[in-house]
Each structure stands twice: as structure tokens, then as C-alpha cells.
Amino acid sequence: MRYGLFFGDSITYGEYDGVFGGWVDILKRYALQKYNEGSHELILFNLGIGGETTDGLVRRISNEMEARNAAEGNIIFIGYGANDLASKEGVQVVDSERFAVNILKAIQEAKKYSDDIYLVSILPFSNNVDGVVVSSGKLRTNDEVLIYNQILKNIAAENSLHYVDFYSAFLEDKEILLSADGVHPNEKGYGIMAEIVIPIIENYL
Numbered sequence: 001m002r003y004g005l006f007f008g009d010s011i012t013y014g015e016y017d018g019v020f021g022g023w024v025d026i027l028k029r030y031a032l033q034k035y036n037e038g039s040h041e042l043i044l045f046n047l048g049i050g051g052e053t054t055d056g057l058v059r060r061i062s063n064e065m066e067a068r069n070a071a072e073g074n075i076i077f078i079g080y081g082a083n084d085l086a087s088k089e090g091v092q093v094v095d096s097e098r099f100a101v102n103i104l105k106a107i108q109e110a111k112k113y114s115d116d117i118y119l120v121s122i123l124p125f126s127n128n129v130d131g132v133v134v135s136s137g138k139l140r141t142n143d144e145v146l147i148y149n150q151i152l153k154n155i156a157a158e159n160s161l162h163y164v165d166f167y168s169a170f171l172e173d174k175e176i177l178l179s180a181d182g183v184h185p186n187e188k189g190y191g192i193m194a195e196i197v198i199p200i201i202e203n204y205l
Contacts, residue, residue, distance in 0.1 A: 001040075001041040001071070002042050002073050002074065003042075003043050003073075003074045004042055004045065004074070004075040004077070005064065005065070005075070005076050005077070006044065006045065006047055006077045007048070007057055007076070007077065007078050007079065007080075007106070008049075008077070008080060008120065009050060009079070010050035010051065010184060011048070011123065011184060014048070014190065017186070022190050023190045024044065027044055027197060030194070031043070040205050042204050052080070052083065053084045053093055053094045054081075054084055054094055054098075055094060061106050062109050065109060065110065065113045069113050073116070074114040075114065077118045077164070078107075078110070078118070078119055081122035081149070082123070082183060084099050084148065085141075085147075086138040086139065086140050087138065087139045087140075088137050088139070096147055100151050103155055118161065118164050118200065120164045120166065121164060121168075122145050122148055122152075123166055123170050123183075123185065123189075124142055124171050125141075125178075125182055125183055126174060127175065129181070129183060140183070162200075164197065166193055170192070177189035
């Protein structure tokens with residue numbers, strides 16, 4: 001038996017998907033179906049918390065990993081940035097330097113339990129919220145997405161980790177893959193995310 005642990009924010013949690021429950025829940029059902037068909041057992045844990053930043057990840061990853069450590073190994077997905085890069089009243093929630101430090105701290109902790117670590121890209125934002133202060137008081141820009149995704153790509157390359165590029169899959173069709181809030185995927189968007197990760201999951205089944 002292996003465990004798959006998915007750390008992230010509301011996009012990992014699957015917010016705004018009342019049909020499938022988000023991409024991680026789609027993967028949970030897929031892994032269970034495959035197990036029932038005779039594949040290896042892979043239990044997936046959705047550890048996404050709405051609104052969380054990498055500050056929160058650093059605070060909890062040690063306890064979460066210790067509580068869910070499978071004897072046959074773990075697969076770890078880390079998907080953050082949409083909340084980190086947001087600005088509120090002109091101040092970035094988690095600036096790019098601290099973001100990089102936090103991701104590296106999380107990786108250091110994750111490596112105690114697994115060599116199979118995947119960094120997940122940040123999605124692009126819809127045109128209607130790019131550079132706009134929304135009702136929550138937060139402002140996000142697609143320029144910042146590029147900066148933070150480059151940090152994730154660099155860290156993945158420098159630490160021999162995997163990079164899951166949801167950004168490219170969404171970029172051209174983001175206006176039909178994102179929900180009305182312009183940040184979270186809709187059911188179709190979450191479905192595409194699951195399709196991208198299923199081949200990864202297949203390697204452990």
C-alpha cells in the first residue's frame with residue numbers, strides 16, 4: 001500500500017466543483033477503481049485547505065507527513081501560489097523570496113518520507129480578475145503567476161523533482177476552464193487537471 005498526499009489550497013481541495021469534487025477527488029475514485037480491478041492499493045489524501053499559503057504548509061507538513069507515512073512509500077504533491085502571490089492593500093501576502101524559501105523547507109521535510117515529489121504549477125487567472133481588486137480585497141496578476149511558476153520550475157529542476165504544468169494546459173482556454181470567480185477551475189477545468197495527473201498515478205498502481 002502506498003499513500004499519495006496532496007498539499008495545497010482551495011484548488012487542491014476542489015472548491016467550486018459541485019459535480020466531481022475537484023481533481024484530487026477524481027483521482028481518489030480512479031485509484032480505488034483500479035484497486036478493485038486488481039492494481040496495487042494507492043490511498044490518496046486531499047490535504048488542501050482553502051486560502052492557505054506556503055506559510056501554512058511549512059507549519060503543518062511535518063505533522064501531516066508523520067501521521068500518513070505508508071510503509072511501501074509515499075507520493076507527495078505540493079500545489080501553492082495563488083494565495084501567496086496575491087496583494088492586499090499593496091502588500092503581497094507571501095513575496096517571491098519567502099515563497100521560494102517556504103517551498104524549499106517543505107521539500108526538505110517531504111524528502112524525509114518520499115523521493116516522489118511533484119511541484120504543481122499555478123493556474124492562469126481569467127482576464128476579468130487579472131490586475132483587479134476583487135471583493136475579498138485581493139489583487140492578483142498573471143505577470144506574478146509567471147514569476148512564481150518560474151520559481152517552482154527552477155526548484156524542481158535544481159532538486160530533481162517533477163513539475164506538473166497545469167498552467168500551459170489552461171492558458172489558451174482559461175476563459176472556459178475557470179469558474180466565474182476567475183481563479184478556481186470549473187468542473188471541466190478540474191477534469192483536465194485530473195487527466196494530466198492520471199498517467200502519473202498509473203505509475204504507482
